Amino acid sequence: xxxVRFEDVSLAYQPDAPFAIEDVSLSIRExxxxxxxxxxxxxxxxxxxxxxxxxxxxxxxxxxxxxxxxGPQKCVGMAxxxxxxxxxxxxxxxxxxxxxxxxxxxxxxRARRAEYEEQAxxxxxxxxxxxxxxxxxxxxxxxxxxxxxxxxxxxxxxRLLMLDEPFGALDAFTREELWCMVRDLWQEExxxxxxxxxxxxxxxxxxxxxxxxxxxxxRILVKRDIxxxxxxxLDVTYTEPFAAYVHELREHIGHIRGT
Amino acid sequence: xxxxxxxxxxxxxxxxxxCAVLWEAIVVGFKVPSFLFPSLSAVWGxxxxxxxxxxxxxxxxxxxxxAGFAIAVVFxxxxxxxVGSSPVIYKAxxxxxxxxxxxxxxxxxxxxxxxxxxxxxxxxxxxxLISFFPVVVNVATGLATLEPEMEDVLxxxxxxxxxxxxxxxxxxxxxxxxxxxxxxxxLAFVGSVIAETVASNLGIGYLMMAAxxxxxxxxxxxxxxxxxxxxxxxxxxxxxxxxxVTGWAHRNPNGAM
Numbered sequence: 001x002x003x004v005r006f007e008d009v010s011l012a013y014q015p016d017a018p019f020a021i022e023d024v025s026l027s028i029r030e031x032x033x034x035x036x037x038x039x040x041x042x043x044x045x046x047x048x049x050x051x052x053x054x055x056x057x058x059x060x061x062x063x064x065x066x067x068x069x070x071g072p073q074k075c076v077g078m079a080x081x082x083x084x085x086x087x088x089x090x091x092x093x094x095x096x097x098x099x100x101x102x103x104x105x106x107x108x109x110r111a112r113r114a115e116y117e118e119q120a121x122x123x124x125x126x127x128x129x130x131x132x133x134x135x136x137x138x139x140x141x142x143x144x145x146x147x148x149x150x151x152x153x154x155x156x157x158x159r160l161l162m163l164d165e166p167f168g169a170l171d172a173f174t175r176e177e178l179w180c181m182v183r184d185l186w187q188e189e190x191x192x193x194x195x196x197x198x199x200x201x202x203x204x205x206x207x208x209x210x211x212x213x214x215x216x217x218x219r220i221l222v223k224r225d226i227x228x229x230x231x232x233x234l235d236v237t238y239t240e241p242f243a244a245y246v247h248e249l250r251e252h253i254g255h256i257r258g259t
Numbered sequence: 260x261x262x263x264x265x266x267x268x269x270x271x272x273x274x275x276x277x278c279a280v281l282w283e284a285i286v287v288g289f290k291v292p293s294f295l296f297p298s299l300s301a302v303w304g305x306x307x308x309x310x311x312x313x314x315x316x317x318x319x320x321x322x323x324x325x326a327g328f329a330i331a332v333v334f335x336x337x338x339x340x341x342v343g344s345s346p347v348i349y350k351a352x353x354x355x356x357x358x359x360x361x362x363x364x365x366x367x368x369x370x371x372x373x374x375x376x377x378x379x380x381x382x383x384x385x386x387x388l389i390s391f392f393p394v395v396v397n398v399a400t401g402l403a404t405l406e407p408e409m410e411d412v413l414x415x416x417x418x419x420x421x422x423x424x425x426x427x428x429x430x431x432x433x434x435x436x437x438x439x440x441x442x443x444x445x446l447a448f449v450g451s452v453i454a455e456t457v458a459s460n461l462g463i464g465y466l467m468m469a470a471x472x473x474x475x476x477x478x479x480x481x482x483x484x485x486x487x488x489x490x491x492x493x494x495x496x497x498x499x500x501x502x503x504v505t506g507w508a509h510r511n512p513n514g515a516m
Binding site for chain 2: 052053073074077082088097102153
């Protein structure tokens with residue numbers, strides 16, 4: 001059974017506007033790591049809005065966990081290019097935010113706050129942010145903010161994690177560190193991931209399946225399974241098969257941009 | 260040699276001192292008659308002579324101002340929250356609000372007098388009417404400029420509109436809110452003094468009207484200075500509260516608060 005399924009989904013933001021995405025069909029298995037790549041403005045983020053139920057499709061059907069999506073999902077983790085940490089909260093308080101909203105944590109927060117905070121501290125430690133719990137976001141570097149943002153997206157143990165270019169604003173070395181961090185978190189306790197990115201190396205390194213989308217209106221042009229063995233080490237990015245995948249995807253993108 | 264820091268701390272006092280000396284020098288030097296423009300020393304003399312009535316009227320003005328301001332804060336916060344969190348309410352109310360704010364409040368005082376009689380109530384209401392607008396606008400702006408990504412994060416967690424307002428909207432609007440308090444308190448003084456001038460027998464505004472009709476310009480100026488001092492003190496008080504409560508928004512770029 002597919003965890004996320006799109007059946008001929010189209011979406012126009014306004015009733016008479018052109019479609020942002022058109023006839024998109026895809027299916028994501030439980031705990032699969034998929035990546036959406038494509039030229040800017042191709043509707044990658046639109047797919048995320050559809051999966052999370054923030055927007056209803058204009059045509060077609062979206063199913064998550066066997067049920068048709070109607071209204072915002074209750075328990076999805078999201079992280080964006082900007083960390084969107086709340087500046088009046090410390091790192092730990094930021095990570096705790098979903099616990100104040102998502103059930104069953106919300107109603108038990110008062111009684112079990114210490115326990116949940118311990119989970120948050122453990123997760124922060126896990127991503128290398130031990131000692132930063134009581135710092136405010138502006139006291140953290142961009143990479144650290146992004147780590148905290150991903151912790152916030154995962155603290156409530158969502159089954160679905162949406163990442164919208166989360167590493168886009170980071171320098172190359174920090175980005176690779178964060179790839180490994182996401183890889184490790186996912187491998188330890190698998191969840192389903194949808195990663196939207198411009199970076200083909202990032203997509204090939206992290207994902208099980210890469211979808212290439214066309215220019216607006218976005219359609220799925222290519223679905224490519226990445227059959228590199230796991231666990232993948234950063235060194236894999238310098239191997240011949242890896243380069244071949246990246247090269248192949250690059251050609252598809254080049255083709256879209258050329259036409 | 261003064262350090263930069265001391266200079267910054269002393270600067271406002273030095274400017275006040277300079278103005279005071281300039282004032283005294285001009286009036287004395289040009290022999291300006293005191294029924295036109297009294298010297299500072301004459302004003303100081305009048306202040307000491309009328310100390311008790313000045314304090315009594317100042318207390319009244321401070322009370323009406325704070326009462327009107329308090330209503331403005333509660334009302335402004337509620338209306339700002341409504342306007343800022345709903346585009347429909349925003350569209351519906353904005354023209355009315357802007358139009359109302361364009362009416363000179365002094366023109367409205369006679370209406371209040373007809374409704375509530377002469378005295379404290381019109382002064383409180385004028386202070387309220389003149390000072391709620393900046394609170395509404397700022398709170399609404401703070402709420403309406405919420406990052407859409409942040410809203411997506413919360414909504415995809417299943418947060419209700421009220422959750423989003425409580426967890427993100429209002430805390431985020433707090434710096435805007437406190438900034439507006441500083442503006443609103445000074446406006447509230449304008450409102451209460453205007454109303455006292457037109458329609459009261461109490462307050463600094465009334466004191467000044469009475470003094471000017473008996474050509475006691477020194478006392479008029481004493482009243483002006485008392486209003487100014489109360490305004491500065493209240494402004495600084497709210498600036499202090501602002502720094503205490505929303506320090507996160509005023510951090511310096513080096514990272515330390």
